[in-house]
Amino acid sequence: MTAAEMSAFVRDGRGGNPAGVVLDAGPLPAARRARAAAALGFPETAFVEAAGPGVYRVEFFTPTVQVDLCGHATIAAFSWMAQSGRLPPGTVRQRTRAGELEVEVRPGGEVWMEQPRPVFGAFAEREEAARALGAAPRDLVGRPRVVSTGLPDLLVELGSPAALRGLRPDFAQVARLCRRLGALGVHAFALLRARAAAASCRNFAPGAGIPEEAATGTASGALACHLVERAKVLPRRAREGLTFWQGDGLGRPSEIRAEVETSGARIVGVRVGGRARFERRLGLD
Secondary structure (H helix, E strand, O other), X not given: XXXXXXXXXXXXXXXXXXXXEEEOOOOOOHHHHHHHHHHHOOOEEEEEEEEEOOEEEEEXXXXXXXXXOXXXXXXXXXXXXXXXXXXXXXXXXXXXXXXXXXXXXXXXXXXXXXXXXXXEEEEOXXXXXXHHHOOOHXXXXXXXXXEEOOOEEEEEEXXXXXXXXXOOOXXXXXXXXXHHHOOOEEEEEEEOOOXXXXXXXXXEEXXXXXXXXXXXXXXXXXXXXXXXXXXXXXXXXXXXXXXXEEOHHXXXXXXEEEEEEEEOOXXXXXXXXXXXXXXXXXXXX
């Protein structure tokens, strides 16, 4: 086994969300993986093992729970395999608890991951979401809604980037709200209208041991589908790709890109991609 710390979804070579990656993890039982993820303390750690030609079995653990899928840890894992010469450019598949999904390593170094098609879930009351986030109800746009492209997140739109920056979440309330709605976390966002990115985002998942994280790949896929479904972006623009910024308030600026494929009024595919930077090798007890 070999392990490393990576930063995924870096922006201009900086920032990104830290992830642990453990390769050749087959000998590690689930309990040992959980303990290792807790000890490493990253928002998520990916445990990777070969499962056949061009197929990898990948499991994801936060410091407190196992999750079905993780975007930034996927980008981290396959970027490290590519950077260390284990994986040439091309397409492989990862076998996860959310299904078997395609991963593409592009020649320029970007890694793109397929996500499950979106599931649009329950709405939340604006007042309840606002209280949990430490915002005024008037700062929220529309009704918050749970959307999943592998992991369910409550998507909450703020009226301005300033309102997004001003959030002061009550993590106990956020965790209770997420439990009631069956969501992993809250993904708050504000649209950016004359900027290089479509939206600025913040993600809170205290129930999974992540108060706030710098880049959230699964929630970015869900957000891209949410914007397309609500016609917040033009279909042509959606096919060309959306860019989201996250992590600025944490001092870890991150850039997550998403592509949504539509057929008529239906979303038939979603992919999330970005770059990752190797930080250091890790030892496992």
